[in-house]
Amino acid sequence: MSTPLRSIHVMAAVITDPRGRILLARRTEGRDLAGRWEFPGGKREPGESPEEALVRELREELGIEADIGAAVINVPQQYPDKRLRLDVRHLAGWTGTPRGHEGQALAWVALDKLTRYAMPPADRPVVAALLHPDIYLVTPEPGEDAEWLASLQRALDAGIRRVQVRARSVGGERWQALAGQAVQRCRKAGADVLLNGDIELARELGVGVHLRSAQLTALAQRPMPEGQWVAASCHTAEDLQRAEDLGCDFAVLGSVHPTESHPGAPPLGWPGFAGLRERVSLPMYAIGGLSPADIRQAREHGAQGVAAIRSLWPA
Structure with a gap:
């Protein structure tokens, strides 16, 4: 019998600046899919609510305090070694200046330029949900x-x-x-x-x-x-x-x-x-x-x- 794939719940944020640009973070070397761009966030830990996990991840990753807003999309995605659920939320606001506290590059990207950035498979439906009709x-x-x-x-x-x-x-x-x-x-x-x-x-x-x-x-x-x-x-x-x-x-x-x-x-x-x-x-x-x-x-x-x-x- 094959071993069941591990399941991971990942929280991510659509962070928009006053010019309407969206923040992307580049995956660092040594991680799966290194070099690809993604919406900032990270894994939900046991005992955390989705909102608590996203607030913590954005504090650790970007150094901001986030006010979690409405849901965008929840993407189930199977990878060779895991089954991932990418739970994406808008931010209603935040305080602080986003910086790559884990050595990751950041980019503010115009909405119509998002498709130019190579992303992990689970992030592609998120871009479509932001760009195109529902x-x-x-x-x-x-x-x-x-x-x-x-x-x-x-x-x-x-x-x-x-x-x-x-x-x-x-x-x-x-x-x-x-x-x-x-x-x-x-x-x-x-x-x-x-x-x-x-x-x-x-x-x-x-x-x-x-x-x-x-x-x-x-x-x-x-x-x-x-x-x-x-x-x-x-x-x-x-x-x-x-x-x-x-x-x-x-x-x-x-x-x-x-x-x-x-x-x-x-x-x-x-x-x-x-x-x-x-x-x-x-x-x-x-x-x-x-x-x-x-x-x-x-x-x-x-x-x-x-x-x-x-x-x-x-x-």
């Missing part, structure tokens, strides 16, 4: 095109900023025209837009593509250049690993709860979602019977947010 709208099958486009516009007007244009019952010239109009509306609203499955049309329109799970095994490499979103629908650990190997920017994993669109399919539940989440470092959305009311629970299990059709589509 809601991902998947469009339903169109009935009448004008009515469908009007509903999409209402969703954008309500604040949706990431959209998967999915209309698998529509093809040919109608699909090209509908997708083109949807892309125009999303761009005008400043929303990320990805086309479901249609790599060629996505290339033609200069937008992202959302890969179906069946496409993952057929592709030998990332189908879009950097700067054009590539996402994937995943249901298994193999799907997630393939999506990560292809260089996908994020995944959608489910179903978390039973859904009408997948009758009879066994749901993952939140424990099952977290168990698959820890296998890869991909940012991901949870899907399956979810709504914006589930975002907090999704983030407690390592999701960036929720993806949905019915609960996000205006009536």
Whole structure:
């Protein structure tokens, strides 16, 4: 029998200065993943509350007294020798001047530059949670095109900023025209837009593509250049690993709860979602019977947010 991996609960902080920059610390030589950048913090010790652990770690590591704020995300991540849970909090404030008291280099980084810094796997979903939307709208099958486009516009007007244009019952010239109009509306609203499955049309329109799970095994490499979103629908650990190997920017994993669109399919539940989440470092959305009311629970299990059709589509 294999020895169970040790479990570690790590607390980390998003520390933001008045200019909106975020503090990163570089892992010192002799540690795992030396040289990579991470959000400051450290291991929770027995008997400590999460908040007490983070206050202590920031005092020892940076020499500041911290006021712990709201939760950001709780990322389960499996490494070869351990299972880690990275519990990340905002700081409501602090006193003192952050300095590397353990010999670590520090850097104040603009929010849009965070992705340039090489980080441990568990920190990648944290960056996505800070940078990108926590809601991902998947469009339903169109009935009448004008009515469908009007509903999409209402969703954008309500604040949706990431959209998967999915209309698998529509093809040919109608699909090209509908997708083109949807892309125009999303761009005008400043929303990320990805086309479901249609790599060629996505290339033609200069937008992202959302890969179906069946496409993952057929592709030998990332189908879009950097700067054009590539996402994937995943249901298994193999799907997630393939999506990560292809260089996908994020995944959608489910179903978390039973859904009408997948009758009879066994749901993952939140424990099952977290168990698959820890296998890869991909940012991901949870899907399956979810709504914006589930975002907090999704983030407690390592999701960036929720993806949905019915609960996000205006009536």
